[in-house]
Amino acid sequence: MGNQGLKPYPGTRDFYPEDMEFRNWMAEKQRLVCERYGYRQYGAPVLEYLDLYLRKSSEEIVSEQLYIFTDRGERKVAIRPEMTPTLARMVSSRPQNYILPLRWYSIANFMRYERPGRGRLREFYQLNVDLLGSDSISADVEVLALACDVMKEYGAAPSDYVLRFSDRRLLDHSFPELNGDQLRALGRILDKKDKLNVEDFRKTVDDLGGQWQKKDLIHRVEEFYELSLDSAGDHPILGQLKEVRDRLSDHVSSESFKFDPGIVRGFDYYTGLVFEMNDTHPENARALFGGGRYDKLLSQFGKESIPAVGFGMGDVTLQDFLEVHSLRPDLTQKSSLFLTMFSDDLAADTEKVASSLRAAGLQVELALDGSRKLGKQFDLAEKKGHSHAGVMGPEELEKGMIRIKNLKTGAQQDMPVADLNPEKLSTL
Amino acid sequence: MGNQGLKPYPGTRDFYPEDMEFRNWMAEKQRLVCERYGYRQYGAPVLEYLDLYLRKSSEEIVSEQLYIFTDRGERKVAIRPEMTPTLARMVSSRPQNYILPLRWYSIANFMRYERPGRGRLREFYQLNVDLLGSDSISADVEVLALACDVMKEYGAAPSDYVLRFSDRRLLDHSFPELNGDQLRALGRILDKKDKLNVEDFRKTVDDLGGQWQKKDLIHRVEEFYELSLDSAGDHPILGQLKEVRDRLSDHVSSESFKFDPGIVRGFDYYTGLVFEMNDTHPENARALFGGGRYDKLLSQFGKESIPAVGFGMGDVTLQDFLEVHSLRPDLTQKSSLFLTMFSDDLAADTEKVASSLRAAGLQVELALDGSRKLGKQFDLAEKKGHSHAGVMGPEELEKGMIRIKNLKTGAQQDMPVADLNPEKLSTL
Numbered sequence: 001m002g003n004q005g006l007k008p009y010p011g012t013r014d015f016y017p018e019d020m021e022f023r024n025w026m027a028e029k030q031r032l033v034c035e036r037y038g039y040r041q042y043g044a045p046v047l048e049y050l051d052l053y054l055r056k057s058s059e060e061i062v063s064e065q066l067y068i069f070t071d072r073g074e075r076k077v078a079i080r081p082e083m084t085p086t087l088a089r090m091v092s093s094r095p096q097n098y099i100l101p102l103r104w105y106s107i108a109n110f111m112r113y114e115r116p117g118r119g120r121l122r123e124f125y126q127l128n129v130d131l132l133g134s135d136s137i138s139a140d141v142e143v144l145a146l147a148c149d150v151m152k153e154y155g156a157a158p159s160d161y162v163l164r165f166s167d168r169r170l171l172d173h174s175f176p177e178l179n180g181d182q183l184r185a186l187g188r189i190l191d192k193k194d195k196l197n198v199e200d201f202r203k204t205v206d207d208l209g210g211q212w213q214k215k216d217l218i219h220r221v222e223e224f225y226e227l228s229l230d231s232a233g234d235h236p237i238l239g240q241l242k243e244v245r246d247r248l249s250d251h252v253s254s255e256s257f258k259f260d261p262g263i264v265r266g267f268d269y270y271t272g273l274v275f276e277m278n279d280t281h282p283e284n285a286r287a288l289f290g291g292g293r294y295d296k297l298l299s300q301f302g303k304e305s306i307p308a309v310g311f312g313m314g315d316v317t318l319q320d321f322l323e324v325h326s327l328r329p330d331l332t333q334k335s336s337l338f339l340t341m342f343s344d345d346l347a348a349d350t351e352k353v354a355s356s357l358r359a360a361g362l363q364v365e366l367a368l369d370g371s372r373k374l375g376k377q378f379d380l381a382e383k384k385g386h387s388h389a390g391v392m393g394p395e396e397l398e399k400g401m402i403r404i405k406n407l408k409t410g411a412q413q414d415m416p417v418a419d420l421n422p423e424k425l426s427t428l
Numbered sequence: 429m430g431n432q433g434l435k436p437y438p439g440t441r442d443f444y445p446e447d448m449e450f451r452n453w454m455a456e457k458q459r460l461v462c463e464r465y466g467y468r469q470y471g472a473p474v475l476e477y478l479d480l481y482l483r484k485s486s487e488e489i490v491s492e493q494l495y496i497f498t499d500r501g502e503r504k505v506a507i508r509p510e511m512t513p514t515l516a517r518m519v520s521s522r523p524q525n526y527i528l529p530l531r532w533y534s535i536a537n538f539m540r541y542e543r544p545g546r547g548r549l550r551e552f553y554q555l556n557v558d559l560l561g562s563d564s565i566s567a568d569v570e571v572l573a574l575a576c577d578v579m580k581e582y583g584a585a586p587s588d589y590v591l592r593f594s595d596r597r598l599l600d601h602s603f604p605e606l607n608g609d610q611l612r613a614l615g616r617i618l619d620k621k622d623k624l625n626v627e628d629f630r631k632t633v634d635d636l637g638g639q640w641q642k643k644d645l646i647h648r649v650e651e652f653y654e655l656s657l658d659s660a661g662d663h664p665i666l667g668q669l670k671e672v673r674d675r676l677s678d679h680v681s682s683e684s685f686k687f688d689p690g691i692v693r694g695f696d697y698y699t700g701l702v703f704e705m706n707d708t709h710p711e712n713a714r715a716l717f718g719g720g721r722y723d724k725l726l727s728q729f730g731k732e733s734i735p736a737v738g739f740g741m742g743d744v745t746l747q748d749f750l751e752v753h754s755l756r757p758d759l760t761q762k763s764s765l766f767l768t769m770f771s772d773d774l775a776a777d778t779e780k781v782a783s784s785l786r787a788a789g790l791q792v793e794l795a796l797d798g799s800r801k802l803g804k805q806f807d808l809a810e811k812k813g814h815s816h817a818g819v820m821g822p823e824e825l826e827k828g829m830i831r832i833k834n835l836k837t838g839a840q841q842d843m844p845v846a847d848l849n850p851e852k853l854s855t856l
Binding site: 006014017021023024035040044048051071072075089092097109111123134136138145149246247250301336341348362365366368380 | 476573
């Protein structure tokens with residue numbers, strides 16, 4: 001098997017222990033914030049019937065990105081590319097068991113056949129947060145506040161990110177002269193505005209206007225971008241968005257969020273609030289994740305229509321964010337003990353001590369080769385990242401004593417094995 | 429979409445919040461024990477090149493159970509059915525980065541196309557524990573002790589389980605008259621012995637003996653089953669197994685493990701120690717999980733040969749074990765607060781209090797509908813499993829006070845919002 005055979009499948013990642021610690025750290029922060037808001041974690045299969053996505057996911061995902069195959073029982077199946085269809089299926093299949101509103105979250109892996117690049121891989125992990133069963137502004141505010149709290153939990157400063165929000169209906173309301181297809185086409189262009197320069201954007205809109213015989217389209221679009229919540233008046237949609245903004249400002253620094261009529265989002269199932277979390281760092285100025293309200297999706301699964309609002313936060317862009325802002329933590333600092341083996345004939349006795357130290361809550365990695373010189377064993381302990389090494393010769397074993405060496409300072413101390421515990425070790 | 433469309437793919441599971449809590453609890457115990465032994469967690473993609481399994485996995489897995497397909501780039505790929513080939517690939521691709529011995533574990537999902545049944549599903553989660561780079565008896569003892577410690581961590585009594593162990597080489601050594609194919613065939617029958625009655629087992633062995641012109645095979649097999657560590661003498665393999673037993677008895681109650689020459693295990697890659705953890709409960713008398721030593725597998729990936737020992741512990745049989753022994757915990761006992769909304773015009777103020785209570789570490793689920801009567805809101809809180817509900821009318825909000833109601837006892841108490849924290853709540 002050549003070197004080719006040692007690589008993971010393109011666009012997926014091996015998580016070596018240091019990568020895994022980071023991934024676990026990211027997930028743990030998400031879990032913490034979600035639980036604080038009373039959200040409960042759920043999980044689901046990595047494989048679903050293809051049918052689930054044919055009807056619900058965006059056309060781009062299904063036709064270009066979905067991993068589809070036929071199983072040994074001739075069933076058409078797909079590896080999940082997103083969580084929302086599964087969530088809708090799960091909630092709809094047990095309507096009697098759950099009392100609305102439901103607050104659920106999950107942290108799971110997904111696969112999409114994309115061209116791998118910065119912030120984009122074929123397998124990624126995503127936090128999904130959803131509040132089901134309420135169409136209130138309180139629900140919108142809660143989900144936005146939760147999204148910002150996750151950023152804060154990572155140690156991000158208010159100026160590190162900006163949550164841009166709008167309402168999916170604003171486009172329809174502002175362009176009554178356009179039909180459904182035209183609105184979707186215009187939406188797609190607005191969605192791409194940040195990736196185009198000003199001239200290209202103007203030209204694209206102008207071309208569309210010509211094509212649709214709406215000569216003033218570019219001016220109408222400019223007006224659209226000038227919509228402001230401060231002059232909301234009795235505009236039904238802007239009025240709601242203004243309330244969202246005012247209430248969100250009780251929880252989130254005002255520099256961390258703003259109304260932006262250009263936020264449209266790609267998924268067809270959004271029906272109200274839409275938002276995007278953006279990185280403000282010049283080297284990573286991009287959308288980190290997004291979400292919104294999807295009040296009609298669940299009615300496609302069950303008899304009931306259940307209003308819903310939520311978001312999905314992927315780990316690939318998040319990792320970029322944490323790294324450009326120097327928020328990736330040093331996870332190597334915790335105390336752990338490498339227990340050396342003085343000689344092979346003491347193996348059984350050393351194992352017994354390791355066992356008792358573990359019972360006291362210590363993390364103990366045991367040397368396996370007593371014929372190795374102690375100096376070499378200390379080297380090994382240090383290279384493996386342990387903070388301390390323990391030594392017991394025949395005399396120490398006899399007396400129930402252990403010598404602890406701090407591998408950073410070199411300081412040594414003898415103490416009874418029975419007195420050692422995690423707190424004690426961290427002070428040695 | 430009919431009811432069919434609401435079901436998960438056959439043999440996979442939806443994890444509703446109460447299922448997920450249990451799954452997380454199982455994984456957390458595994459993590460705790462592994463970390464205590466100095467093992468570090470790793471992770472890997474759910475999809476691999478098919479090639480990885482064609483060469484390494486058992487024939488049964490590849491030809492009957494593997495989920496195989498061709499991706500949009502014409503690559504032959506498979507959903508992982510086990511972790512060991514991936515582990516071997518990962519370790520072999522970065523030989524310079526890791527210092528042996530390596531202690532690694534992972535908790536991940538796998539898929540095999542099997543007929544779903546008790547203890548067997550198509551998607552399952554598995555703890556994989558591996559110690560790489562040592563062929564010492566200390567390594568064998570450590571992995572066995574760790575496996576038993578996981579059982580203890582779940583609260584299992586020594587009589588609830590029995591770890592049966594042997595050495596893969598014992599069969600070859602005991603039947604020098606058989607060739608390789610015959611040894612494999614005999615091994616498969618020994619592996620199935622527990623599923624056959626005595627007569628069927630004898631007949632099957634006798635038939636084989638006749639076929640191979642080894643008339644005394646059944647007697648030789650009976651002798652094999654009578655092998656004992658107490659009469660190991662200078663038998664090279666029994667001598668090692670005796671040392672394993674003696675040293676393991678320092679850590680594990682002697683009723684929880686025993687030598688059993690009939691333990692063979694299905695994977696072709698085992699080269700020494702093999703073991704199986706068995707449930708002793710009459711309603712679930714079966715193998716829960718198993719493992720062993722595989723010293724040759726890694727040399728198929730890298731230049732080096734790296735000795736290794738480990739095991740994989742699946743969640744489906746584990747869950748059965750925990751349930752028949754009444755070890756499944758009640759995870760609903762923790763304190764959490766449902767914050768009622770006195771009236772809709774107090775929504776923003778109530779949100780602010782929720783925010784400050786979360787900052788104090790409380791889990792706070794917020795009512796979203798202030799037009800609902802308080803009694804109904806208490807009902808909702810109780811049905812959602814909260815331990816306490818909080819109430820704030822205009823007067824309380826003014827004074828920074830909150831009324832806390834214990835939903836089990838009905839007891840109520842007024843207190844300053846600023847004094848509330850998780851410890852305090854659990855005493856109310």
